[in-house]
Amino acid sequence: MSELPPLNGLRAFDAAGRRLSFRAAADELGVTQGAVAQHVRHLEAHLGVTLFDRVPKGLAFTTIGRVYHARIAAVFAELRATTADLKPEPDKVLISVTPTFAAKWLIPNLPRFTEAHPNIDLRIMATEKVSSFHSDGIDLAIRQGSPPFGAALQVTRLFKQELVAVAAPQLAGDGQEPLDPDILSGQPKIHDTHDLWPRYLASMGLHDAASRGLRLSQTSLAVDAAIAGQGVALVSRFLVAHDLEAGRLLEVGEAWTAGGNDFYLLMQRTAKHNGAVLDVVKWFTSHSDEGKWQPLGPESEHSND
Template sequence: MSELPPLNSLRAFDAAGRRLSFRSAADELGVTQGAVAQQVRQLEALLGVVLFERVPKGLAFTPVGRSYHNRIAGVFADLRAATAELKPEPNKVLISVTPTFAAKWLIPNLPDFTAAHPDIDLRIMATERVSSFHSDGIDLAVRQGSPPFGASLDVTLIFKQSLIAVAAPKFADKGDALLDPDKLARMPKVHDTHDQWPSYLSYLGVQEQSPRHLHLSQTSLAVDAAIAGQGLALVSRFLVAQDLEAGRLVEVGAAWDAGGSDFYVLMPRTAKNNVSVVKVMTWLTARSAEVA
């Protein structure tokens, strides 16, 4: 059969199959029970199969009816979801961030945002992939790197990339704020995908002498491993501010301003008329200045 069945018949079948009742399907669709039953009968006649068994308490699928409904229901669910995404939601803001930024900075600071803007539905897309403003439908993005990021974007610096070496308290020397560089070079290291340890040790004027290395895919995992006592991690200071304050980590290596990898918040210039997006952008820049 090259042509699709009538849409109204498919809608009636979808609703009746989800509710297993012509009466309930009619209430959902805003038509009469007889109209739903007629649409389903027409669909059965067109397909040449029986989709439902009529039972005293309503409807029961035939095997072929159940199989067909599983496919049809999925299609209608996709259509409803696609339509919902197109509907304007003035208070919804979707922000794209890395999993580390989400876990170590954004989520811990969300109570402040919620208190300031309880009316905004902030949604977080945490991914290592560089999301697209157009195809992914994001409103804001926090990205690490160097401008330019695109002529159509407003770009605001929120954090400089100031790296520090951190570790569980057991690695710190008593009475000394920082480890001697030679001693630091001999300590076990935790690496993330950025792998800045070689450049950092070169900045300190020492060579790597650690007997043990742990390699992880995300900075947040490296931080957690450092808290668990697996070695020294190299991380942006703002990402571990709360862990340092709580005593879960201590700073054991001097700060290093690694150029070219700062953190920026990006907003399409077309979003300037969206009040909710501008509010989130303003909060991000203000909050980052407070806790930097």
């Protein structure tokens, strides 16, 4: 078997050939320019050929050097790729959320999460179905509901269900204060699957006096319809925080706490969670209304909006 060329010489040749400069190759490899030049000279001596012509502005391949570099560069690229495949993937965390929570809160806040945890690969499963920690392989879930939840779950309340009536600026008058209740009663309403408008208006001693309305299956669609000027939507304040801040929506009715049906972060109590999962939990908790774990009791139904 033929003797292999000196590996340090090959590394120096590979870098110098890509840069056509001993100095640039030295910067890449973290050694001196003289060391790179010496390694290349030793390689040339081993092979018995000249690989580079030394020119005033750096290096130029000889004909044989160009052909040899193309093959050596391909070998090093394959080595790098093979080595990268052996390294563990970034910490992965799969979280199941409802489409509305994903669209109106999580995705707008993802840049803040990525900035805080650049090494965590947060994977989002947005579904209306109740996900299974076992069969779906999820690490965390965020759902809207009322306690008690299952005894096997560790739970924290992220956001209370504080509802606000919102509308596009063109429907909101001057936007300086909520609309007069009687005027709000006559505005077209956008209903979602929760259909809380009757209870909201009843809390103010009113009924819906609008001649028309719009019914949609998800709260996120109701928010989008409100932004498009289709009427007034009744939604959780935290879900429209970005739209309120950007001026796409304005509050046109008094805030109302319906009681219960808050948003919770769920995880298995007995599962062995890696550091990435716990970091995700801490991040969500730090952005919650309360910021602390709340142990809850037996199973209850929860919404998948």
